[in-house]
Amino acid sequence: xxxxxxxxTGLRRVLPALALAVSGLALTGCVVAPAYPVxxxxxxxxxxxxxxxxxxxxAPSPVHVWINGYxxxxxxxxxxxxxxxxxxxxxxxAWHPRRWEHGPRGWQQHGGRxxxx
Numbered sequence: 001x002x003x004x005x006x007x008x009t010g011l012r013r014v015l016p017a018l019a020l021a022v023s024g025l026a027l028t029g030c031v032v033a034p035a036y037p038v039x040x041x042x043x044x045x046x047x048x049x050x051x052x053x054x055x056x057x058x059a060p061s062p063v064h065v066w067i068n069g070y071x072x073x074x075x076x077x078x079x080x081x082x083x084x085x086x087x088x089x090x091x092x093x094a095w096h097p098r099r100w101e102h103g104p105r106g107w108q109q110h111g112g113r114x115x116x117x
Contacts, residue, residue, distance in 0.1 A: 042109040044073040048100050054083050063087055070098045073109060089114050 048071040056066055069083040088094070098112040 042073050043103075043105045044078070044100075044107045044109070047102070047107055048073075048078055048109075052080055056083065057085075060085055061087075065095055067095050067112065068097055070112070071100070072098075073107075092117060 051071070052069060054069050059066070064085040064087055067084055067086050070081055071078045072081055073079075086095070093114045094117045096113050096115050099110050101108050101110065
């Protein structure tokens, strides 16, 4: 009789910790990622906000090109990155801006890049 009561007392002490450990192990496979990159494409669960109006300063030189600001996704939210002036990597190249498109996995961001006009 003493053995049974000692066993049940020990089990009552260990059972909550054991249940917590088992549930923790079960939940380690459940990860919710609101956005994830696939190559140079980022997916977000909701549409980006409207573009912000920017005051474009005077160009540093005639060869500089204005790169518009954009909404980027990270940390579970959109964040605005302001525009800036840049020099094309070679003559005849233009900036192809970042854009968001709705697709089967959510909203997809395609990165901006330099390319032929």
